[in-house]
Amino acid sequence: MLATPRMRRLVALPIASLAALAMVFTTGQSASAATSTTTTKTATASKLKASTAKQLRQARAKQRRANRIGTAARVAARQKGDPYRYGASGPGAFDCSGLTSYSFRKAGMKLPRTANSQYQRVRKIKKRNIRKGDLVFFGGSRKYHVGIYWGKGRILHSPYSGSRVKVERIWTRGWSAGTLRLRG
Structure with a gap:
């Protein structure tokens, strides 16, 4: 027995x-x-x-959070080719922060609407600790652009008027990294 x-x-x-x-x-x-x-x-x-x-x-909890971040990256990847439109947050067009907030919202995570607000919300990390799905911010004290880190020095983002959501190399050293991953 x-x-x-x-x-x-x-x-x-x-x-x-x-x-x-x-x-x-x-x-x-x-x-x-x-x-x-x-x-x-x-x-x-x-x-x-x-x-x-x-x-x-x-x-x-860490694994659930990591799964949600992975889901957000996959949602963003499905938006490749969608046009940039200032102030748009999907599903047919996006600006940079609209793409990130839309993707994370679809994955069940809340993220503010603007790049600077998103920067205030995330946990700041060193560039060497960045992983796919983390966020990359551009600008000085006030962040004006955000993208999703895609690995190997690339981001998925909606860059500017006249372009489309795409993956491209990070073009400057002046960027900051942030994550929604849990510590540990």
Whole structure:
């Protein structure tokens, strides 16, 4: 017969008591000292289980967030070839921040409408830590353009009037990186 989690808990208490008795006989400790030691070990095990459960929840949350960012990148990729139109946020035409806000919204994540507002919302990261799906911002203290990092020094963006959503190389060193990934 396989032991269920409930059965294991029911058996664990008597086993802990037996362990305390065994400690009394082998070490000469009093029963209360032996029980205290066993209780401490049980409490430590419970803390480890709680810590492990928390780490597992955090890992799952990170994975869900990464999946959503990947979905946003795929949504943006499907917009390739759509025309640029100032102030447009899809689905048939986009400006730069309209493309990013539309893509992340479709992936279930909220992102403000303008490039500068998006920059204020994301967690800033170093350029060397950028990954596909992160955001690339252009401009000084006030960001005027945004694109989705596509890997190998390229971004997917809606660049300017008369152009279309496309992937192209980053043309300047004056850019900043931001992410919606969770820390860790």
